[in-house]
Amino acid sequence: MEIFPYTPRPNQKAIISTITQTLSNRGHLILESGTGSGKTICALSASLAYALKHDKKIIYTTRTNSQQQQVITELRAIQKHQKEVRDPDSLFGVGIQGRSNMCPLAYQDNELAQGTSEELSRFCANEKKKARSSKNKGCQYYRSFVEEKEKVQQTIEWVKTTLPTAEGFIEQCEKRNICPYELNKQLVRDARVVVVPYIYVFNITIRNMLFDWLGLSEEDIILIVDEAHNLPDYIRDLFSTQLSIWMVRNCGYEVEHFGDPSLLESRFSVKSFCKTLEDIISEIRDSYVYNLLETGIRTNGERKTDAFLPSNEFLSELTGRMGITTKQLHDVIEDLIAYGEKIQENKQKQNKLPRSYLHKLGLFLDFWIHLAHEQYAKLIVDAAEGKNPRIEAYCLDPSVGTDILTKFYSTIHMSGTLEPLEEYRDSIGLPAQTTLVSYPSPFPKENRKILYVKDVTTKYSELAKDQTIMERMWQYVFSICSSFPQNTMICFPSFNTLSMFQRNTGFSCLKRTIFFEEQQMSQSALMDLVTDFKAQGDNGGEGAALFSVMGGRISEGMDFPAEQLEIVVIVGIPYPKPTARQRGLQRYYDMKFRKGWEYTVEAPTARKLLQTIGRLIRDESDRGVAVLLDMRAPRFKKYIRDLEPTSDLLKDVKEFLKQKS
Ligand code: SF4
Secondary structure, three states, X not given: OOOXXXXXXXXXXXXXXXXXXXXXXXXXXXXXXXXXXXHHHHHHHHHHHHHXXXXXXXXEEEOOHHHHHHHHHHHHHHHHHOOOOOOHHHHOEEEOOOHHHHOHHHHOOHHHHOOOHHHHHHHHHXXXXXXXXXXXXXXXXXXXXXXXXXXXXXXXXXXXXXOOOHHHHHHHHHHOOOOHHHHHHHHHOOOOEEEEEOHHHHOHHHHHHHHHHHOOOHHHEEEEEOOHHHHHXXXXXXXXXXXXXXXXXXXXXXXXXXXXXXXXXXXXXXXHHHHHHHHHHHHHHHHHHHOOOOOOEOOOOOEOOEEEOOOOHHHHHHHHHHOOOHHHHHHHHHHHHHHHHHHHHHHHHOOOOOOOHHHHHHHHHHHHHOOOHHHEEEEEEOOOOOOOOEEEEEEOOHHHHOHHHHHOOEEEEEEOOOOOHHHHHHHHOOOOOOEEEEEOOOOOHHHEEEEEOOOOOOOHHHHHHOOHHHHHHHHHHHHHHHHOOOOEEEEEOOHHHHHHHHHHOOHHHOOOEEEEXXXXXXXXXXXXXXXXXXXXXXXXXXXXXXXXXXXXXHHHHOOOOHHHOOEEEEOOOOOOOXXXXXXXXXXXXXXXXXXXXXXXXXXXXXXXXXXHHHOOOOOOOOOEEEEEOOOOHHHHOOOOOOEEEOOOHXXXXXXXXXXXX
């Protein structure tokens, strides 16, 4: 507690003590503590105090940029609190973002802004080379960074005294004409705390670069993983790979532009190879996604969007149609990668993003050939209504990317919703002796009410049998939105269900301000929408209804304290869709842990529900009521212990809200 800057809330002393104990044992900790319980400041205070005594550094990794800001804000509070006792340099920390956010040349240019970290790294290396060899060429931000020592030193002083967020830091550097990325590299060495997105820890190339900057090895680092419930899915995505028709067509455009070399001693051209690939993907899609169930219609009525691909299907089709052996396919892949590199160099010379689709194609085929079968599912996916089918190697086992965790001095994994904690430990491959701790919500139980109704559901087979369910569901939503002026959020299992509801119900009868979250909304448009919604609840505003989805940017990432949100309506249980990908995952977890349903269906669904409900209560005085419109809700009683049935929803909600007033 020695550097904790606030008066501790319930559980915070215990959390700090648990973390300190874990660090002393050089162990691993999985910690669940309710949303709003102040985990960030506890983890920072405990690990900083330990790091100062034992000369360690902290890598604090977050999923989103707004979580990163929170860490820097808490670090500032610690620094302020300690200003009489310690040299501020000893509590210095920096936030790092990807090069696409930190490089002024990249974020000012649409093409560069889309670049991957490898592409931008290559682009940057070339810009720096030019800047070093000529006074007028290359990156101006790099030139100032190298040449204007005094300005750089002043910026370093400013950073150390202000502890800016990554956004503030980037803005200042740009104003001073200095490269934020290069300066960050230099600052990281002096920092006690480095706040990074997940990719800096779990992408091998980027992690090696970070450790080079730090000049340290893993055993000198304490790793804190925030919002850890996101990590298994994040790693699955990071280690999955795909080849879409769109990408193959781009290979075709590339050869049209840069020339169409021949492969295997002129047996065929790259263009004809790509055309064959395109045909194979389309035909595999027709065969496995559309035709297997004749109409492409699932028995549960939803259109099928993916299917398992027999292990050798794609490669045997490719070698068969091209009339080549597997050995010759390896030669083709090497040639594609070599041509791709030439294209990258060519684009680089023209100051363009050094991207080559042929290069990506070569890498994909190489990966596909060497795939570890048991940890991946091979899929054919048709998610864009026939427009862009793809084959995909979907990573089933996140532990393929987490070897690094056991090399750190110690790791702390935290979230408000991690139960069952064993699932997280097993999924990411932490040792069996990892400490698992769950703290109950520190807020008064009577401030939260969670009700469910028993006569509606979003289960497809029930909806198909009984047309009146949808009407009753709408009646519940309508009557809650019309009866209570408080800010209300109505959350759906997916954007599909939300739009189905939008099509089939009469929103025009709702006489109040309504907001809709949209799937393709930009981050700034989403923030504007949320700000406007919150304003309707603040200071006795008229109150509004926000229609949103579970597992999305609003229901998992935003805070709505006090009157900004008082009622949450959950329209149906957000079970994962029964896609081939999901079934593959469930089967893998059944084989590995005998817990396929619990780990891949029940627990992720419960987390989405709890995250959504968690928006209601952000501090001790916050109150709110959640309503689950689904008769299947009691299946989640072990995760949501205060769940209660209601036979008169409006009366029960009214009574709860009246107690407050
Ligand atoms: Fe971008 Fe900095 Fe590289 Fe210049 S030196 S290209 S500003 S990252």
